[in-house]
Amino acid sequence: MKIKHPLLTTVATALLAVCASNAAYASGSDDYISLNLGEYNALRNNQQAFQYGGEYRFAEWGYGVRPILGAFGDTKGAAYGYGGLNWDVALIPNQLYIVPNFAVGAYHEGAGKDLGGVLEFRSGIELDYQFQNQHQLGIALNHLSNASIYSHNPGEESIIVTYSVPVSQVRTLLHF
DSSP states (O other), rough: OOOOHHHHHHHHHHHHHHHGGGGOOOOTTOOOOEEEEEETTTTTTSEEEEEEEEEOOOOOOTTTEEEEEEEEEEEEEEEEEEEEEEEOEEEEEETEEEEEEEEEEEOOOSSOOEEEEEESEEEEEEEEOOTTSSSSEEEEEEEEEEEEEESOOOOEEEEEEEEEEEEEHHHHHHTT
16 A cells, blocks of 8 residues: 555654664563554544554653654545654553543645644544553544634544554564
C-alpha cells in the first residue's frame, strides 16, 4: 500500500527515526509502538471513512503519564499528525488500563471532512487489555476539533482498535 499523504509520510518517517534513535535505550524500555484501524467520523451520518494510523508512546514520565507522537490517514485523503500525552491508569495492574489522552496537531482534509482549519486538538479515551507478553489490545474513542479557534468547528469522532507492542520486542524481532 502506498501512502499518498505528504503529512502522513513525513510523520511516519519521523516516527521511524525516533524508533531508530532510541536504539541506545536498555532492552527493558517500556516505549510502545501502536497501530490502529477504525472508523473516522463514526458518530455522524456523513463523510465516514476507514481510518488507519500509528503512534509512538514514549516511556512513562511518572504517575502513568507518557508523551505520544502519531499520525492517521483515512480513505478520503484526510491526514492528521500530532503530539500529546497519554495517562495510563491501571484498573487491574499489568492487565487492564483506561487511557485518557490529549494531543494537538496539524490536519489536512484532502477530499474528507472540513474541520475548519489546520490546527486541531484531539481528546480521547482508550481501554487497553495487556497480555502476559506486554502487548496491548484496545479500543478508543477520540474527538478531533479546533476548539472554536476557527469560525467553522464541526468536529469528528473516531472509533478505533489499537494494538501496541513494546519497542524492545520490536528491536529484538528486527535484530537492532
